[in-house]
Amino acid sequence: MIETLRRWKERGIHVWLLACALVSIATTAGIIWVLASESVKFFVHVSPFEFYFGTRWAPLMEPRHFGVIPLIGGTFLVAAGALIVSLPVGLASAIYLSEYASPRLRNLLKPILEILAGIPTVVYGYFAVTFITPHVLRPLFPNVEIFNAASAAIVVGIMIIPTISSLCDDAFRAVPRSLREAGYALSATKLEVSTRIVLPAAMSGVVAAVLLGLARAVGETMAVTLAAGMTPNLTLNPFVSVQTLTAYMVQVSQGDTPAGTIEYQTIFAVGMTLFLITLAINLVAQRVLARFREVYE
Amino acid sequence: MSVQATQATFVPRLGARRAIGSAFHLFCVLMLLLAVAALGILLVRVVMDGWAWLSMQFLTSFPSILNPESGGIKHALHGTIWLIVLTGVVSVPLGIGAAVYLQEYASSNRLTRFIQLNIANLAGVPSIVYGILGLAVFVRSLALGRSVIAGALTMSLLILPVIIIASKEALAAVPNSIRLAAYALGATRWQVVRHHVLPAAAPGIMTGIILALSRAIGEAAPLIMLGALNYVPFVPTGLTSPFSALPIQIFSWTGLPQPEFHHLAAAAIIVLLAVLLTMNAVAIGIRMYQQKDRL
Numbered sequence: 001m002i003e004t005l006r007r008w009k010e011r012g013i014h015v016w017l018l019a020c021a022l023v024s025i026a027t028t029a030g031i032i033w034v035l036a037s038e039s040v041k042f043f044v045h046v047s048p049f050e051f052y053f054g055t056r057w058a059p060l061m062e063p064r065h066f067g068v069i070p071l072i073g074g075t076f077l078v079a080a081g082a083l084i085v086s087l088p089v090g091l092a093s094a095i096y097l098s099e100y101a102s103p104r105l106r107n108l109l110k111p112i113l114e115i116l117a118g119i120p121t122v123v124y125g126y127f128a129v130t131f132i133t134p135h136v137l138r139p140l141f142p143n144v145e146i147f148n149a150a151s152a153a154i155v156v157g158i159m160i161i162p163t164i165s166s167l168c169d170d171a172f173r174a175v176p177r178s179l180r181e182a183g184y185a186l187s188a189t190k191l192e193v194s195t196r197i198v199l200p201a202a203m204s205g206v207v208a209a210v211l212l213g214l215a216r217a218v219g220e221t222m223a224v225t226l227a228a229g230m231t232p233n234l235t236l237n238p239f240v241s242v243q244t245l246t247a248y249m250v251q252v253s254q255g256d257t258p259a260g261t262i263e264y265q266t267i268f269a270v271g272m273t274l275f276l277i278t279l280a281i282n283l284v285a286q287r288v289l290a291r292f293r294e295v296y297e
Numbered sequence: 298m299s300v301q302a303t304q305a306t307f308v309p310r311l312g313a314r315r316a317i318g319s320a321f322h323l324f325c326v327l328m329l330l331l332a333v334a335a336l337g338i339l340l341v342r343v344v345m346d347g348w349a350w351l352s353m354q355f356l357t358s359f360p361s362i363l364n365p366e367s368g369g370i371k372h373a374l375h376g377t378i379w380l381i382v383l384t385g386v387v388s389v390p391l392g393i394g395a396a397v398y399l400q401e402y403a404s405s406n407r408l409t410r411f412i413q414l415n416i417a418n419l420a421g422v423p424s425i426v427y428g429i430l431g432l433a434v435f436v437r438s439l440a441l442g443r444s445v446i447a448g449a450l451t452m453s454l455l456i457l458p459v460i461i462i463a464s465k466e467a468l469a470a471v472p473n474s475i476r477l478a479a480y481a482l483g484a485t486r487w488q489v490v491r492h493h494v495l496p497a498a499a500p501g502i503m504t505g506i507i508l509a510l511s512r513a514i515g516e517a518a519p520l521i522m523l524g525a526l527n528y529v530p531f532v533p534t535g536l537t538s539p540f541s542a543l544p545i546q547i548f549s550w551t552g553l554p555q556p557e558f559h560h561l562a563a564a565a566i567i568v569l570l571a572v573l574l575t576m577n578a579v580a581i582g583i584r585m586y587q588q589k590d591r592l
Contacts, residue, residue, distance in 0.1 A: 006485060014402060020393075020395040020398060022412070024415050024416050028415050031422065100322060100325060113333070116336055118573065123339070187309070212421070222548060271426055
């Protein structure tokens with residue numbers, strides 16, 4: 001009797017734990033369902049061709065234009081700028097941490113770098129608006145606008161430094177010592193060992209780190225909205241205001257947009273575009289890691 | 298022949314190579330210092346801008362548009378506390394449950410692999426997309442409105458992958474001998490998990506939970522999608538109250554052009570960072586305690 005009761009309890013707990021794990025599946029299904037079903041309603045009014053190839057974005061005022069290219073352009077202008085900032089800093093920091101620093105220094109510096117990832121993104125937005133633009137960019141480039149892509153790119157770059165440095169550092173440390181020793185035995189210098197042996201051997205990890213950093217930069221919202229502004233602008237000029245996919249969604253949510261209107265539906269169409277871009281980047285990163293990883297024994 | 302050619306042309310140039318090597322060493326140090334300096338400048342700027350505006354009154358009064366100097370963050374502070382407590386209540390049991398299932402119960406089959414892959418991908422979904430999900434499901438379909446519970450449910454979904462991944466790692470680090478010893482004494486699977494594996498993994502799980510909740514405290518994007526940016530001049534009184542939160546208030550103040558509001562934003566950032574620092578100090582404390590215990 002007690003034995004049966006016990007077995008039922010065990011079964012019940014098993015089912016409950018499985019249900020917890022299935023919440024994640026439900027979340028993914030929910031995201032896809034919500035984005036797809038509302039986007040379909042949007043695409044009844046606006047042809048996908050106009051949406052994905054149109055170069056004017058003005059959905060909130062007449063005459064309306066629903067070309068998402070300026071938002072994608074703004075997003076990638078900021079993200080590319082962020083990589084230009086974070087790649088040299090993140091990669092050099094990772095090389096220093098894994099190849100040069102003593103274990104003690106490493107244990108001190110790595111957590112400090114990781115604080116950068118723990119600071120809320122809205123704080124970076126504040127930093128961009130009150131410091132980077134007026135005190136760093138303005139003195140160098142007097143005609144920079146109050147809201148500009150460059151300040152957004154700089155702060156987003158700072159916030160993804162730890163993503164890149166941490167993942168690269170892990171990849172470098174996974175390279176076996178024997179490869180380095182072989183290099184030193186041929187009288188290679190530390191620079192040569194680092195850049196011609198360790199870096200190529202860890203390349204898959206470095207590429208994945210860069211892609212994950214890029215995905216974070218593309219999905220970044222608060223700092224980019226505050227720093228880059230709300231002007232849809234298809235440009236390569238980093239000193240003018242641009243609007244990113246995420247900033248547009250914030251702009252619409254600031255107003256009171258009733259469900260069912262086309263403005264409301266644009267959030268979902270833009271959201272789906274963002275979701276698909278970041279998903280694609282993440283999947284490629286996973287592929288790179290799984291496929292091109294050098295396995296050492 | 299080619300061997301001869303290389304032998305003939307090989308010049309070690311060791312001096313020059315070492316010099317370039319030292320320059321590269323210096324470059325790496327400078328880059329790292331640049332990152333640390335960015336952090337330092339950011340913190341110093343915020344403290345310089347906001348320190349003078351911090352006061353008891355700042356913590357206990359509502360924001361004022363007409364009279365910025367006397368404004369405060371009472372509503373935002375209360376909103377954040379409500380939000381985090383509710384988020385913790387929802388996400389912690391779910392996250393630990395999912396991690397226990399994946400690590401202790403699941404056999405290695407297709408479903409398990411699918412769930413794991415799915416969690417890894419969810420961790421990479423931008424936070425604003427969770428906001429869209431919350432807007433459509435919690436705010437509209439379940440008709441919870443722009444309430445603190447809708448915000449907490451959205452935040453829970455956002456941080457679940459973080460909690461699951463951290464808890465799974467903590468569970469995986471528990472030595473198998475502990476499980477085998479308990480099974481040998483006739484314990485059921487749940488008894489093994491409940492009385493032996495979970496207590497052993499508790500410090501690691503706690504650290505993961507604290508880090509996940511500190512992410513939720515700083516997030517504003519999903520809440521803004523829910524419509525929480527509207528001015529809410531009161532504190533939540535129940536699950537369905539409208540609410541504000543610290544990062545949202547910081548966002549609104551930073552977006553205003555007048556410098557007074559930037560000082561208020563800086564003061565609110567100091568409060569937010571102080572909360573985060575305290576939580577992280579607790580997490581580090583737990584980790585150190587755990588390491589001491591193991592020795």
